[in-house]
Amino acid sequence: MVPEWPSTLDVGELLTGGWRPTPFRQFILKIHSRCDLACSYCYVYEMADQSWRTRPRRMSRDTVEKAAARIAEHAAAHGLPVVEVVLHGGEPLLAGPGEIGHLVRTVRAAVPARVEVSVQTNATLLDDAFLDLFAELDVGVGVSLDGTAADHDRVRRTHDGRGSHARVAAALGRLTAPPYRHLFAGLLCTVNPRTDPVETYRALLSFGPPVIDFLLPHANWSEPPWRDGTATPYADWLIAIFDLWWSTRPRPAGIRLFDEITHLLLGGASATEQIGLSPVAMAVIETDGEIEQSDILKSAFQGAPATGLHIDRNPFDDLLLLPSVAARQIGRLALAPACASCPVGEICGGGLYAHRYRSGSGFHNPSVYCADLLRLVRHVGNTVQAGLSDLTKEAR
Numbered sequence: 001m002v003p004e005w006p007s008t009l010d011v012g013e014l015l016t017g018g019w020r021p022t023p024f025r026q027f028i029l030k031i032h033s034r035c036d037l038a039c040s041y042c043y044v045y046e047m048a049d050q051s052w053r054t055r056p057r058r059m060s061r062d063t064v065e066k067a068a069a070r071i072a073e074h075a076a077a078h079g080l081p082v083v084e085v086v087l088h089g090g091e092p093l094l095a096g097p098g099e100i101g102h103l104v105r106t107v108r109a110a111v112p113a114r115v116e117v118s119v120q121t122n123a124t125l126l127d128d129a130f131l132d133l134f135a136e137l138d139v140g141v142g143v144s145l146d147g148t149a150a151d152h153d154r155v156r157r158t159h160d161g162r163g164s165h166a167r168v169a170a171a172l173g174r175l176t177a178p179p180y181r182h183l184f185a186g187l188l189c190t191v192n193p194r195t196d197p198v199e200t201y202r203a204l205l206s207f208g209p210p211v212i213d214f215l216l217p218h219a220n221w222s223e224p225p226w227r228d229g230t231a232t233p234y235a236d237w238l239i240a241i242f243d244l245w246w247s248t249r250p251r252p253a254g255i256r257l258f259d260e261i262t263h264l265l266l267g268g269a270s271a272t273e274q275i276g277l278s279p280v281a282m283a284v285i286e287t288d289g290e291i292e293q294s295d296i297l298k299s300a301f302q303g304a305p306a307t308g309l310h311i312d313r314n315p316f317d318d319l320l321l322l323p324s325v326a327a328r329q330i331g332r333l334a335l336a337p338a339c340a341s342c343p344v345g346e347i348c349g350g351g352l353y354a355h356r357y358r359s360g361s362g363f364h365n366p367s368v369y370c371a372d373l374l375r376l377v378r379h380v381g382n383t384v385q386a387g388l389s390d391l392t393k394e395a396r
Helices: 011-016 061-078 097-110 128-137 149-155 165-175 197-205 233-247 256-265 295-299 316-320 370-395
Strands: 026-030 082-088 114-121 139-144 184-190 211-215 282-285 290-292 306-310
Touching: 026 061, 061 082, 061 097, 061 282, 061 316, 082 097, 097 114, 097 128, 128 139, 128 165, 139 165, 149 165, 149 197, 184 197, 197 233, 211 256, 233 256, 233 370, 256 370, 306 316
Parallel strands: 026 082, 026 282, 082 114, 114 139, 139 184, 184 211
Antiparallel strands: 282 290, 290 306
């Protein structure tokens, strides 16, 4: 059997050819491996990789201190002026204010760079104690919310089947109040073509987010996404929101996916792994200290994010030299032939890496959302071009 790509990638050959890895600037700390919700589409608990079952529930203080030392080592070795630490899970707030406070102070004391910290949470536990701590330590707060109350509660439920929207809305009310508003980093919403896109968008805007992240549901060629029989249901859903967003002045919130596509079309570089060809500069530390790639790879197959590395034994530079990591840093060289020859290939970037997986060939494929991405990028491109033409006419 032919090994699945990128295990066949020769990093030594890349280095000989002049390629150099990009240091990690974002470190995702999985501080708690369990969650108080049972979301129907969750890639951690509902998809291929089930390694959460054997991990410690909470990252120990010893692991925190070793992780801080490894981040400090990497920042010093590469002269990084800023690193980003994202507190993640599971549900990170299950770790409690005391442990989170200890972690943030420990990392900042160890790392010889500015450490920007944020937490991505379902917000069901986000009370004043957490908010006071985050205000004291300047920790940004991103919240997951899937649109209207009915739509959110259909997919983001407690383990006993109850909806979570009321608790999330109450937490957002606290977060967006004057004492804490500056901590609000934005909302994360999973695209769902079975819902009304405009209603979803307006429900999110009602909380006044500075930024909205729309994420495609994690899927791949071996575990394809839901389809309704139309050619591009995910693009159609996003385009309905884009058209409203684009035509509104001033725009009430940034939408990261649309901003990134527009930036790429105008010649910029991407700042997210969702799209574009910029090197992915992110590493994950699990609750037991194992160093992994993006945890989104858990959606592909059992062990997909695993590297065999551990903070007890390995610096982050060891991770940089793995074929699976190099593949996410070499840009156009990692694209499947169909993507390399596609007119929007360098904008789309082949889509999110995890969405390219197919059993038997690995990740050397177009995204399972290829048709949707092609339609979305073309629509945004045509709209941006029309806007530039209008500006040119006005200038004359």
